[in-house]
Amino acid sequence: xxxxxxxxxxxxxxxxxxxxxxxxxxxxxxxxxxxxxxxxxxxxxxxxxxxxxxxxxxxxxxxxxxxxxxxxxxxxxxxxxxxxxxxxxxxxxxxxxxxxxxxxxxxxxxxxxxxxxxxxxxxxxxxxxxxxxxxxxxxxxxxxxxxxxxxxxxxxxxxxxxxxxxxxxxxxxxxxxxxxxxxxxxxxxxxxxxxxxxxxxxxxxxxxxxxxxxxxxxxxxxxxxxxxxxxxxxxxxxxxxxxxxxxxxxxxxxxxxxxxxxxxxxxxxxxxxxxxxxxxxxxxxxxxxxxxxxxxxxxxxxxxxxxxxxxxxxxxxxxxxxxxx
Amino acid sequence: xxxxxxxxxxxxxxxxxxxxxxxxxxxxxxxxxxxxxxxxxxxxxxxxxxxxxxxxxxxxxxxxxxxxxxxxxxxxxxxxxxxxxxxxxxxxxxxxxxxxxxxxxxxxxxxxxxxxxxxxxxxxxxxxxxxxxxxxxxxxxxxxxxxxxxxxxxxxxxxxxxxxxxxxxxxxxxxxxxxxxxxxxxxxxxxx
Numbered sequence: 001x002x003x004x005x006x007x008x009x010x011x012x013x014x015x016x017x018x019x020x021x022x023x024x025x026x027x028x029x030x031x032x033x034x035x036x037x038x039x040x041x042x043x044x045x046x047x048x049x050x051x052x053x054x055x056x057x058x059x060x061x062x063x064x065x066x067x068x069x070x071x072x073x074x075x076x077x078x079x080x081x082x083x084x085x086x087x088x089x090x091x092x093x094x095x096x097x098x099x100x101x102x103x104x105x106x107x108x109x110x111x112x113x114x115x116x117x118x119x120x121x122x123x124x125x126x127x128x129x130x131x132x133x134x135x136x137x138x139x140x141x142x143x144x145x146x147x148x149x150x151x152x153x154x155x156x157x158x159x160x161x162x163x164x165x166x167x168x169x170x171x172x173x174x175x176x177x178x179x180x181x182x183x184x185x186x187x188x189x190x191x192x193x194x195x196x197x198x199x200x201x202x203x204x205x206x207x208x209x210x211x212x213x214x215x216x217x218x219x220x221x222x223x224x225x226x227x228x229x230x231x232x233x234x235x236x237x238x239x240x241x242x243x244x245x246x247x248x249x250x251x252x253x254x255x256x257x258x259x260x261x262x263x264x265x266x267x268x269x270x271x272x273x274x275x276x277x278x279x280x281x282x283x284x285x286x287x288x289x290x291x292x293x294x295x296x297x298x299x300x301x302x303x304x305x306x307x308x309x310x311x312x313x314x315x316x317x318x319x320x321x322x323x324x325x
Numbered sequence: 326x327x328x329x330x331x332x333x334x335x336x337x338x339x340x341x342x343x344x345x346x347x348x349x350x351x352x353x354x355x356x357x358x359x360x361x362x363x364x365x366x367x368x369x370x371x372x373x374x375x376x377x378x379x380x381x382x383x384x385x386x387x388x389x390x391x392x393x394x395x396x397x398x399x400x401x402x403x404x405x406x407x408x409x410x411x412x413x414x415x416x417x418x419x420x421x422x423x424x425x426x427x428x429x430x431x432x433x434x435x436x437x438x439x440x441x442x443x444x445x446x447x448x449x450x451x452x453x454x455x456x457x458x459x460x461x462x463x464x465x466x467x468x469x470x471x472x473x474x475x476x477x478x479x480x481x482x483x484x485x486x487x488x489x490x491x492x493x494x495x496x497x498x499x500x501x502x503x504x505x506x507x508x509x510x511x512x513x514x515x516x517x
Contacts, residue, residue, distance in 0.1 A: 099449060111466055
């Protein structure tokens, strides 16, 4: 066990580092996109402007966009968990509402040496659960009523141990920032492409005006760069997000077993979750990677692919059962 | 000339400063780990205390339904008092195990009383006691995890050279009794 510990410490450090890196990349990305977009539109509307560009003003615009992006990142760091809970329709419960659930959460918090997280219930028959928050002191575990009813105590313990592991490993911070910031990148890119479509429609009649003038090709190059960026960036961001998410799930499963010392509990719970056909109404592609199992069943069919937020459940069960001797 | 002297002085300062800074970091790291072991030990005590508090309630509830199980009830009370007054780690561990044993007997006996088993108060006390037993177990497990980290940090180079000089000693693991070891190997899973 002693030899395992540095790995977990390293992992936590890596998660914190990646969280900071994510915020930095997000801010830079926003600044660059807004800059190129602004210049492109300017050059497009007024071809002459490209030849006498005010670089000071352009950089100022980029810096403001970066600042706004940082403010958004800060907001999602402090209020992202509330946003996620709100969109998933979760409500906080107390010990009196469900003593057994509370006891199981507290047992696992003790096993991991963490403070007691807040417990939320989602009224939905689809069996699922997730953890969120910015650090172990501000952590939340949410579980659907469907999962709560289906599980026996030892299975519930496995699921909660998995969620507690996400909290202890600081997966929750990285995943929370990813949920909000990658969502923003995707939204921004969509918005940009829409704007481009509508503006090009309006300009097509008078496009002959700019023919032959100096700024025409500058505008074209900038817009082409912006288009490529707007297509590639969200796809890349999502692929990275999902790859990271899949890796975390295996790790949280392993840590959960370290806490419960009973792999069969989590394995049985995953089997029950897998067997249930119900789809979680309140989950969407933005929040899917937060859950213990993929809540979007249509995607579960292609779980092996690059676009799955979770590894196939059968594979996770196989790994868990390899731990039973 | 002055520049050369400055460089030499700087090198000497660096040669002294680097090991000192390193030692400070090492010392603080070990202190943190040591405090963690102490905290997790006291967490076990918190859970033991919780169990002591729950037991009188349980005994009162059972009394109302199964008055002639007086013998079993008295044994539970007795074991509780012994555990509360036990001195020393080994003696306390033994008393706690005896208490766990009497509680198991009490719950086994209560199986024969359907009215008691259906009692809301009894059911919630049973859940709380089961959970508290689990918490004690997990708190001990966490204590051992933390002790493992602390001890291995202490054995690593160069802590193994200077750790002793700074007054750090390896912490003791919580050991299962041979009785408990046998129970773990059988791994009885509580089903609800």
